[in-house]
Amino acid sequence: xxxxxxxxxxxxxxxxxxxxxxxxxxxxxxxxxxxxxxxxxxxxxxxxxxxxxxxxxxxxxxxxxxxxxxxxxxxxxxxxxxxxxxxxxxxxxxxxxxxxxxxxxxxxxxxxxxxxxxxxxxxxxxxxxxxxxxxxxxxxxxxxxxxxxxxxxxxxxxxxxxxxxxxxxxxxxxxxxxxxxxxxxxxxxxxxxxxxxxxxxxxxxxxxxxxxxxxxxxxxxxxxxxxxxxxxxxxxxxxxxxxxxxxxxxxxxxxxxxxxxxxxxxxxxxxxxxxxxxxxxxxxxxxxxxxxxxxxxxxxxxxxxxxxx
Amino acid sequence: xxxxxxxxxxxxxxxxxxxxxxxxxxxxxxxxxxxxxxxxxxxxxxxxxxxxxxxxxxxxxxxxxxxxxxxxxxxxxxxxxxxxxxxxxxxxxxxxxxxxxxxxxxxxxxxxxxxxxxxxxxxxxxxxxxxxxxxxxxxxxxxxxxxxxxxxxxxxxxxxxxxxxxxxxxxxxxxxxxxxxxxxxxxxxxxxxxxxxxxxxxxxxxxxxxxxxxxxxxxxxxxxxxxxxxxxxxxxxxxxxxxxxxxxxxxxxxxxxxxxxxxxxxxxxxxxxxxxxxxxxxxxxxxxxxxxxxxxxxxxxxxxxxxxx
Numbered sequence: 001x002x003x004x005x006x007x008x009x010x011x012x013x014x015x016x017x018x019x020x021x022x023x024x025x026x027x028x029x030x031x032x033x034x035x036x037x038x039x040x041x042x043x044x045x046x047x048x049x050x051x052x053x054x055x056x057x058x059x060x061x062x063x064x065x066x067x068x069x070x071x072x073x074x075x076x077x078x079x080x081x082x083x084x085x086x087x088x089x090x091x092x093x094x095x096x097x098x099x100x101x102x103x104x105x106x107x108x109x110x111x112x113x114x115x116x117x118x119x120x121x122x123x124x125x126x127x128x129x130x131x132x133x134x135x136x137x138x139x140x141x142x143x144x145x146x147x148x149x150x151x152x153x154x155x156x157x158x159x160x161x162x163x164x165x166x167x168x169x170x171x172x173x174x175x176x177x178x179x180x181x182x183x184x185x186x187x188x189x190x191x192x193x194x195x196x197x198x199x200x201x202x203x204x205x206x207x208x209x210x211x212x213x214x215x216x217x218x219x220x221x222x223x224x225x226x227x228x229x230x231x232x233x234x235x236x237x238x239x240x241x242x243x244x245x246x247x248x249x250x251x252x253x254x255x256x257x258x259x260x261x262x263x264x265x266x267x268x269x270x271x272x273x274x275x276x277x278x279x280x281x282x283x284x285x286x287x288x289x290x291x292x293x294x295x296x297x298x299x300x301x302x303x304x305x306x307x308x309x
Numbered sequence: 310x311x312x313x314x315x316x317x318x319x320x321x322x323x324x325x326x327x328x329x330x331x332x333x334x335x336x337x338x339x340x341x342x343x344x345x346x347x348x349x350x351x352x353x354x355x356x357x358x359x360x361x362x363x364x365x366x367x368x369x370x371x372x373x374x375x376x377x378x379x380x381x382x383x384x385x386x387x388x389x390x391x392x393x394x395x396x397x398x399x400x401x402x403x404x405x406x407x408x409x410x411x412x413x414x415x416x417x418x419x420x421x422x423x424x425x426x427x428x429x430x431x432x433x434x435x436x437x438x439x440x441x442x443x444x445x446x447x448x449x450x451x452x453x454x455x456x457x458x459x460x461x462x463x464x465x466x467x468x469x470x471x472x473x474x475x476x477x478x479x480x481x482x483x484x485x486x487x488x489x490x491x492x493x494x495x496x497x498x499x500x501x502x503x504x505x506x507x508x509x510x511x512x513x514x515x516x517x518x519x520x521x522x523x524x525x526x527x528x529x530x531x532x533x534x535x536x537x538x539x540x541x542x543x544x545x546x547x548x549x550x551x552x553x554x555x556x557x558x559x560x561x562x563x564x565x566x567x568x569x570x571x572x573x574x575x576x577x578x579x580x581x582x583x584x585x586x587x588x589x590x591x592x593x594x595x596x597x598x599x600x601x602x603x604x605x606x607x608x609x610x611x612x613x614x615x616x617x618x
Contacts, residue, residue: 036493167501176542192501198542201537202534203534205560208598208602212540212564228510232510236503251519254514255519257517258518259518
């Protein structure tokens with residue numbers, strides 16, 4: 001068997017991961033955790049795949065907004081359709097950064113646009129549209145398909161954990177049904193192990209069958225303090241390993257800690273302008289807590305031998 | 310390998326199950342379904358375990374209501390605490406039967422009692438209490454532990470499906486977190502594959518950790534038309550096999566049907582007063598639709614060689 005984590009550079013971070021996995025999988029070790037309880041939860045945007053210059057899902061929605069404004073020109077004068085039509089992506093990026101800093105002033109407009117973008121379609125139709133987008137459209141700066149914007153070291157980590165009896169889940173603030181069509185192929189994580197934000201769904205009966213249709217209302221915004229309840233709802237267990245990259249992941253990382261049981265918390269630091277992006281906006285508080293509590297900070301620049309799959 | 314479904318009597322129903330499983334697992338058959346899509350969803354109360362003379366969870370809650378009325382005697386004059394203290398179980402049974410007939414007049418009182426019974430405890434504490442109850446308390450008429458009130462033929466069916474590449478989920482109107490502590494042991498179904506009703510959860514941060522606490526509000530009432538959206542939310546796929554026993558399962562059974570893909574719908578009929586119970590209350594509409602659409606009606610009296618595990 002080759003040494004694990006080939007896409008990671010040797011160093012304290014790689015050692016911390018290998019030591020943790022060794023410890024929890026060594027029978028008779030005081031830190032041993034039975035396989036059924038080896039639950040690992042991963043944020044997606046900025047943790048498993050690239051989230052800059054904007055969330056991948058936002059590009060998907062932007063294109064739909066442009067389409068909506070074409071069908072109904074009055075929308076082109078209102079946010080967020082205006083930003084989409086004028087390609088004013090700074091307005092949108094700013095709305096999200098403000099959100100992570102606690103200022104939700106642009107959120108009502110953004111949410112209205114998000115909730116109406118795909119309302120009234122079957123869940124299967126939505127999955128088809130999301131999957132096609134991810135497999136055919138490219139990242140505007142990295143010039144690679146969105147379906148190839150996953151981080152190779154994190155995907156290798158998923159495989160390494162799996163081969164050590166872990167069960168991996170995605171627990172993302174991003175849209176659950178947006179991610180699902182690609183997670184098996186990209187991460188080896190099946191749809192039932194994808195936890196994320198979601199809009200309302202409703203069953204429409206039709207004779208001896210029927211469809212589940214999307215509704216223009218938010219069901220779950222799976223971010224920040226909502227992540228631990230989502231984890232319990234969907235998994236019914238606490239993770240022993242949790243990985244994130246922003247203030248929205250703080251509570252998930254806290255929830256993984258249940259002494260005396262061991263826990264590994266990973267926080268991905270985007271500090272590599274040459275190979276990916278260099279930013280801390282929206283992650284300030286999580287970095288502060290990581291330093292305070294000794295969470296493991298993963299430097300893309302220093303710890304990853306390669307970045308993309 | 311022994312013949313499958315030994316706890317089932319030979320006949321049309323057993324044949325329908327075996328024929329369906331054979332068909333969807335035969336490569337190159339037009340009805341072949343790949344393993345990843347062999348999703349089976351099972352209601353719990355009345356489908357996998359006994360629901361009479363009252364829901365098992367109701368007995369759990371009743372005992373808590375008696376305890377609450379002891380702590381606060383004013384409660385003993387109000388429903389549902391009054392019914393609990395006076396052992397007026399007919400009032401409660403009736404409230405549920407009325408619900409399934411479309412009359413929700415007693416539901417506000419019942420819900421208030423249900424929501425306040427275990428509010429403010431950690432999810433781990435709740436799991437501990439539910440698990441202990443199920444493993445130590447007995448069914449009032451069957452004189453067996455609640456943890457032994459599962460139906461042997463359905464459990465054998467779960468194993469048979471699993472050995473044919475199916476993934477089984479519970480999709481119940483009962484409480485998700487009430488069932489979870491016993492589902493692995495009783496049904497071989499892990500917590501993450503238990504879908505059900507739930508009360509609100511909230512994260513309470515504490516330093517570098519924190520707990521998820523139950524809240525006195527309903528999050529999901531996973532019954533009737535709510536089941537297909539729950540299935541999509543939790544699984545992200547349609548089942549090809551769905552099993553239920555009441556009007557609350559109708560939409561789940563409809564949702565499993567997506568022609569031209571094959572689907573098997575099972576409806577358990579409680580017609581065995583000698584070995585279990587004989588009732589159709591709350592199942593009238595589902596039986597009518599089963600006959601109309603050709604769903605497979607499983608007669609406990611005729612189709613099950615043994616009833617309990």
